[in-house]
Amino acid sequence: MNKITAFALCAILAISTASFAGNKSGNISGNYSNNGNDDVVKQALANTSEGKMFADLALTTADGKSAKLSDFVGKGKYVLIDFWASWCGWCIKEMPTLAKLQSEYKGKKLVILGVNLDKDKNAAVEAVKKHNMIWKQVYINKIDDVSTVYGVRGIPETILFAPDGKIVKRSLRGDELIDFIHKNVK
Numbered sequence: 001m002n003k004i005t006a007f008a009l010c011a012i013l014a015i016s017t018a019s020f021a022g023n024k025s026g027n028i029s030g031n032y033s034n035n036g037n038d039d040v041v042k043q044a045l046a047n048t049s050e051g052k053m054f055a056d057l058a059l060t061t062a063d064g065k066s067a068k069l070s071d072f073v074g075k076g077k078y079v080l081i082d083f084w085a086s087w088c089g090w091c092i093k094e095m096p097t098l099a100k101l102q103s104e105y106k107g108k109k110l111v112i113l114g115v116n117l118d119k120d121k122n123a124a125v126e127a128v129k130k131h132n133m134i135w136k137q138v139y140i141n142k143i144d145d146v147s148t149v150y151g152v153r154g155i156p157e158t159i160l161f162a163p164d165g166k167i168v169k170r171s172l173r174g175d176e177l178i179d180f181i182h183k184n185v186k
Helices: 003-022 038-047 089-105 121-130 144-150 174-184
Strands: 058-061 066-068 078-084 110-116 136-140 157-161 167-170
Touching (some): 038 144, 078 089, 110 121, 157 174, 167 174
Parallel strands (some): 110 136
Antiparallel strands (some): 058 136
């Protein structure tokens, strides 16, 4: 490898690393479309803010069956939704946090539900195996719903729902998520 090629590779790596490090979420607009309609996204955020009732989403289970968010939310337990994708480094970085919560709360008052946004379901299935995601996983049917129904612009994105289906908190990660769950899920 000559010096120019090595320099170019280092520059590309530095730019990629800086972009990744500065953006703590995977921007879904680069991978999926919300048709550029920021007003729709803003309205979705307003409609699904803390204290509001959940909005339903069409989903598919890991075994290919149809499901809805209402099959999980509003059933008497807290539900933590994690929107994620296998290509999202920040999503994968959050998996140990979710695994810790799963081991602490499994069978208790909290259900963790991974909502995968991958276009390639095989990539999602491989990521679930590789990162030992032992909590329930579903797949979004219409990717635009993530932004037009919940106002999600980037991932990872978490939403905690109360046992009655109201939105308790959005966008928590890491220790902040663990602390909030410990203090509020009783």
